[in-house]
Amino acid sequence: xxxxxxxxxxxxxxxxxxxxxxxxxxxxxxxxxxxxxxxxxxxxxxxxxxxxxxxxxxxxxxxxxxxxxxxxxxxxxxxxxxxxxxxxxxxxxxxxxxxxxxxxxxxxxxxxxxxxxxxxxxxxxxxxxxxxxxxxxxxxxxxxxxxxxxxxxxxxxxxxxxxxxxxxxxxxxxxxxxxxxxxxxxxxxxxxxxxxxxxxxxxxxxxxxxxxxxxxxxxxxxxxxxxxxxxxxxxxxxxxxxxxxxxxxxxxxx
Ligand code: NI
Numbered sequence: 001x002x003x004x005x006x007x008x009x010x011x012x013x014x015x016x017x018x019x020x021x022x023x024x025x026x027x028x029x030x031x032x033x034x035x036x037x038x039x040x041x042x043x044x045x046x047x048x049x050x051x052x053x054x055x056x057x058x059x060x061x062x063x064x065x066x067x068x069x070x071x072x073x074x075x076x077x078x079x080x081x082x083x084x085x086x087x088x089x090x091x092x093x094x095x096x097x098x099x100x101x102x103x104x105x106x107x108x109x110x111x112x113x114x115x116x117x118x119x120x121x122x123x124x125x126x127x128x129x130x131x132x133x134x135x136x137x138x139x140x141x142x143x144x145x146x147x148x149x150x151x152x153x154x155x156x157x158x159x160x161x162x163x164x165x166x167x168x169x170x171x172x173x174x175x176x177x178x179x180x181x182x183x184x185x186x187x188x189x190x191x192x193x194x195x196x197x198x199x200x201x202x203x204x205x206x207x208x209x210x211x212x213x214x215x216x217x218x219x220x221x222x223x224x225x226x227x228x229x230x231x232x233x234x235x236x237x238x239x240x241x242x243x244x245x246x247x248x249x250x251x252x253x254x
Contacts, residue, residue: 001031002226002241003248004219006092006126006153006173006201009035009056010045013205013216021218022053030219031055032245034252036092036126036153039066040074043081050086057252059089059126064096067110075113082121088252090118091126092153095139098130108139115143118150124251125150127170133157137164146170149251154203159189166197171251175201176209176217178228190232195243199251200225 009018025033035050036059037043043060050058060081062070082090093114095107118125125145129136129152140146146169153173155162162172174190177183190198200222208217209224223237226244230237248254 001029001245002219002222003032003200003245004030004202004204004222005034005151005199005248005252006036006175007033007204007219008038008042008206009033009049009204010042011205014218022049022056025219026055028220030222032057032248032254033219034059034088037061038063038092040069040077043078047081047084047086050084057088057254058084058086059091060087061089061091061093061114061126062110063092063128064094064107064111065099065102067107068102070110070113075117078114079117079121082117082123087123088254089124089126089150090114090121091150092128093125094128095132095136096128096130097132097135104135108135111139112143115139115145118145119143119147122148124148124253125170127152128154130156133161137161140165140168140170151199151251153201154207155186155189157189158185159192162189162193162197166193171199171247172197173201174198174229175203175225176207176213176221179209179224180213181210187232190229195229195233195235195240196247198229198244199248200229200240200244
């Protein structure tokens with residue numbers, strides 16, 4: 001069955017029908033979801049969802065765009081949240097240079113501190129990195145961030161950068177972008193990497209695959225991602241599902 005390694009079902013986009021959606025996941029072939037924290041509030045609500053549904057797990061962490069809310073006390077709160085039995089990773093954490101704010105140095109400080117937290121708590125990391133390949137690679141290397149495994153989610157860099165991430169012990173997260181007409185770089189990355197290095201994700205409610213591009217995304221659309229990967233790799237969809245599920249279970253230790 002399909003493992004959605006990165007979702008945001010706590011998002012208000014799901015307020016109207018969250019229960020209905022989540023209760024039909026298993027019947028639709030989705031048997032594991034990790035709901036990812038992006039700030040303090042969504043870290044708490046990710047854990048709440050993980051306690052409500054036996055197939056949902058949580059990651060707790062603060063996205064680079066929300067790092068202005070962080071201080072050392074919040075890191076300690078994240079630490080205690082991370083010790084919950086339903087928490088399987090620290091994330092999403094990283095660098096996002098697409099927007100001018102928050103200040104890059106501030107993003108770097110809290111990226112490093114959250115990597116340190118993951119290492120102290122022996123948890124894998126869920127990395128968000130946009131328009132910041134060089135700084136991300138440097139910090140990941142300097143901090144030995146892949147020591148407990150993890151993923152560069154919604155991977156958007158070159159195949160060469162992907163190889164360096166894999167060498168550090170990280171997986172490459174692939175979602176709806178692989179189905180986009182302008183997803184050529186990601187297709188190349190998937191083409192050169194063994195399936196053993198790839199996990200699949202929605203990042204819902206964002207990044208719905210073609211032909212749903214622009215709509216609210218959800219895990220039901222993952223077969224479209226699976227099919228595209230299967231085509232690129234020249235294997236069956238079942239094979240893609242089986243291997244990426246194994247990878248995700250290994251990474252999140254489930
Ligand atoms: Ni996300």
